[in-house]
Amino acid sequence: MRLTALFLAASVTLAAHASPQDTVKPYTPEQVAPGTWVITGPVEEPSVKNQGFMNNPAWIIAGDQVIVIDPGSSVQAGRMVVKAIQKTTRLPVTTVYNTHVHGDHWLGNQAILDAWPKAVLIAHPDMIAKAKAGEAESWVRLMSSVTQGYTEGTRAEIPTIATTDGMVSKIGTRSFKIYSSNDAHSKTDIMIEVDNGVLFTGDNVINHAVRRMDDGTFTGNIKAIDRALALPIKVVVPGHGNTGGPAIMQAQRDFFQTLFDAVKVEYDAGKSDFEMKPVVVGKLAAFKQWDGFDAAVGKQISLAVLEIEQQ
Ligand SMILES: [Zn+2]
Secondary structure, eight states, X not given: OHHHHHHHHHHHHHHHHHSOOOOOOOOOOEEEETTEEEOOOOSSOOOTTTTTOOSOOEEEEETTEEEEEOOOSXXXXXXXXXXXXXXXXXSOEEEEEOOSSOTTTTTTHHHHHHHOTTOEEEEXXXXXXXXXXXXXXXXXXXXXXXXXXXXXXXXXXXXOEEOOTTOEEEETTEEEEXXXXXXXXXXXXXXXXXXXXXXEEEEEEETTBOOOOTTSOHHHHHHHHHHHHTSOOSEXXXXXXXXXXXXXXXXXXXXXXXHHHHHHHHHHTTOOHHHHHHHHHHHTGGGTTSBTHHHHHHHHHHHHHHHHHHO
């Protein structure tokens, strides 16, 4: 009797814990330009605390429809984004751009399709290829593991339409121009320029935070930022961190260039990545307050060394 009661209690607790979660906690969207909304996610790594949500989902209201960029890291994050969109407009989402293959940006696609089944999903051709080749599934697993199962039920809805560099799409009353590259943050990156002076950079620009560069190159990322800096842009929405002006692109460029140049000097002097770290970190003093600096800078120095060796 007692054992049965215990067993029942245990299975009830287990069921409550394992039941699929509906949505991440709500965030308030901010209008960064007319008809252009951004939810600024926490500048953190995905965790139990933030329910895996930490990117910057955005949407643009263009005449009779809505265009979404990067609807979050899970179906639960995507549902939160859908609710936020519906608070700003009753118009349907027709189009979703995903900036790159990293799942923290696009596993919310599922929730968009649940709400608007006809929406089309667009990305870099290599994003689509890599997602299909296994990255999608590893990101689904990674998100579940870092949130201790919170994102369970998330399914990878991989984009079906490939875009190309320079492509301009008129969608509703707005036009969207693509700047794509194959050697920047993830080698699958697109940046999206809207004709209202807003640029969505994906993770080619992260505002005041140091994040993984394992899948990209410093030189390619700098090149991508240089193209963006030449555009007549007023508002820059980065992949993570606060929206700002072109200065946030310049800051990201300065960080990468300072790091890369410092590593090159030490490399040419015959130093190993371990030996050069104190000198390189010293030259990066202006960026020491950036989120994740201490955790990521050593890895970035090693990656820069590898990139210099390959040049
Ligand atoms: Zn990201």
